[in-house]
Amino acid sequence: MASFRASTVLAAALLLPAVTVPTASADDPDGFTLQDTRITESSGLAASRAHPGVYWTHNDQDEPRVFAVDGRTGETVATVTLRGVGRPRDMEAISVGPDGYVYVGDIGDNLNGSWSHVWVYRFREPELLRDQAVDATQYTVRYEDGPRDAEALMVHPRTGRVYIASKNEEGGGLYEGPAKLSAQGANVFRRVGEVPWVTDGAFSPDGTRLVLRGYFSARGYAWKDGRLGPDDRVRAPVLAQSESVTYTLDGSALLFGTEGERARVVRVPVEGTGAAPSPSGGPSGGSGTGTGPGSGPTAGDGADGGGSAYTLGLVALGAALLLGLRRLRGRGGKGGGRGAPGA
Numbered sequence: 001m002a003s004f005r006a007s008t009v010l011a012a013a014l015l016l017p018a019v020t021v022p023t024a025s026a027d028d029p030d031g032f033t034l035q036d037t038r039i040t041e042s043s044g045l046a047a048s049r050a051h052p053g054v055y056w057t058h059n060d061q062d063e064p065r066v067f068a069v070d071g072r073t074g075e076t077v078a079t080v081t082l083r084g085v086g087r088p089r090d091m092e093a094i095s096v097g098p099d100g101y102v103y104v105g106d107i108g109d110n111l112n113g114s115w116s117h118v119w120v121y122r123f124r125e126p127e128l129l130r131d132q133a134v135d136a137t138q139y140t141v142r143y144e145d146g147p148r149d150a151e152a153l154m155v156h157p158r159t160g161r162v163y164i165a166s167k168n169e170e171g172g173g174l175y176e177g178p179a180k181l182s183a184q185g186a187n188v189f190r191r192v193g194e195v196p197w198v199t200d201g202a203f204s205p206d207g208t209r210l211v212l213r214g215y216f217s218a219r220g221y222a223w224k225d226g227r228l229g230p231d232d233r234v235r236a237p238v239l240a241q242s243e244s245v246t247y248t249l250d251g252s253a254l255l256f257g258t259e260g261e262r263a264r265v266v267r268v269p270v271e272g273t274g275a276a277p278s279p280s281g282g283p284s285g286g287s288g289t290g291t292g293p294g295s296g297p298t299a300g301d302g303a304d305g306g307g308s309a310y311t312l313g314l315v316a317l318g319a320a321l322l323l324g325l326r327r328l329r330g331r332g333g334k335g336g337g338r339g340a341p342g343a
Contacts, residue, residue: 031255031267032074039067039076043151044094044200045244045257045265046102050125052249055265056094056102057257064088064121064136066104068129071255074265078129082136085121093153093200093244097160100125105153107164113147117186120153120162139181144190148172151243152201152212161226164189165198165212172198174228193228200244205251213245213256237266 034042034057043060048068054077058066064082069075082104090108097103106119123136141164150172152165161179166172174193181187196219201212203223210221211234218236222229236242237256244257247270257265 031265032069032071034069034263034265035074036067036069036076037261038079039263040261041259042257042263043092043108043243043259044105044153045246045255046094046096046202047246047249047255048125049096049098049100049249050127051129054129055246055255056096057244058091058094058104060091060108062088062091066094066102078126079131080123080126081133082121082123083133085119085136085138088121089115089118092151093164095153095155095162095202096125097155097162098157099160103153103155103162105150105164107141107150107153109147109149112149115147117142117147118150120181120187122181137183139183140186141177142186142188143175144188145173150175152198154201154203154210156207156223156226157203157205158207159226162189163201165195165201167198169197171196176226192226195228199242202246202254204247205249211245211247211254213242215242218245218254218256235268237268239264239266 039057039059041059041061042057044056044058046056048054048056051068053071055069055071056066057069064085064087066080066082067076068078068080070077088106090110091104091106092108093105095103095105101122101124104121104123106121109115109118118141120139120141121136122139123134126132126134143166148166149168150164150166152167154163154165155161156163159179162177162181164175164177166175172195173191174195175189176192177189178187195212196217197214198212199214201210203210208223210223210228212219212221213234213236216238218234219231220234221231234254236245236254239256239258241259242256243259246255247253248255248267251270253267253269255265255267257263
């Protein structure tokens with residue numbers, strides 16, 4: 001998948017010179033740059049509850065390990081290896097629940113729904129941040145309407161319920177897990193809503209809002225009684241490979257991440273929280289387009305008239321190219337499973 005993504009991103013970049021987010025230094029107040037050279041395919045992002053200012057991330061095809069990253073410097077402060085689980089197949093998402101546990105979604109399926117089941121790993125957030133191995137629980141997941149590809153896993157911050165959003169260019173589904181996951185047998189997730197093309201998602205800390213992001217845009221949904229409510233556009237930076245999103249622990253901002261070496265994580269203040277944009281003019285929840293380092297244009301911003309139309313046209317062209325390359329790729333992709341337990 002990595003070589004395909006690299007060619008896709010390169011081609012899209014050639015078509016989208018006007019919307020590329022410039023690289024910024026790690027001390028940029030609007031986000032941070034991942035410094036660890038081992039992190040090359042950051043596919044998920046989650047704010048730590050136990051360690052404010054720290055964010056969990058992971059590669060998609062890797063050992064069973066996650067990285068704790070300092071949100072100020074971008075430096076890795078701990079590498080946590082998971083014991084008791086098999087070799088991951090395609091880790092795509094991470095979320096921290098109200099129970100003090102971190103949930104990792106090994107839910108990717110680039111063969112467009114060929115795995116009969118996928119997995120969720122769960123481990124308790126360590127009290128001390130240091131390189132260590134921890135015991136983890138592996139849960140088998142099946143969808144009630146059959147296998148599918150997914151890259152977004154979200155744990156509700158109040159109920160602790162796990163949700164997965166499937167990924168499909170024609171639109172996916174939002175799936176709700178059981179009230180409590182079981183390590184015995186399969187956990188059947190049932191479809192409870194329709195969503196767009198999703199690469200990651202995050203609940204607000206108070207649990208009243210769900211943000212879902214795709215390659216070229218993001219949308220926010222009111223959340224009540226376990227169901228999607230009215231939705232609206234969320235300002236999001238256009239990144240080379242839009243893979244992850246999380247709220248800050250206080251809910252004042254969203255962090256948007258991408259793949260690649262020394263990948264940039266961009267901070268976007270949330271409207272209505274009183275969080276002010278950075279003096280550098282980075283992306284914000286308000287109107288207008290940031291021009292400072294690391295800001296770049298944001299998807300879905302229509303304040304600049306003709307220039308915006310030109311940018312959106314380029315984005316549409318890039319999206320068409322991406323879909324074309326995906327279809328040419330057919331149903332190729334990663335090989336069979338790698339012997340994780342619970343199969």
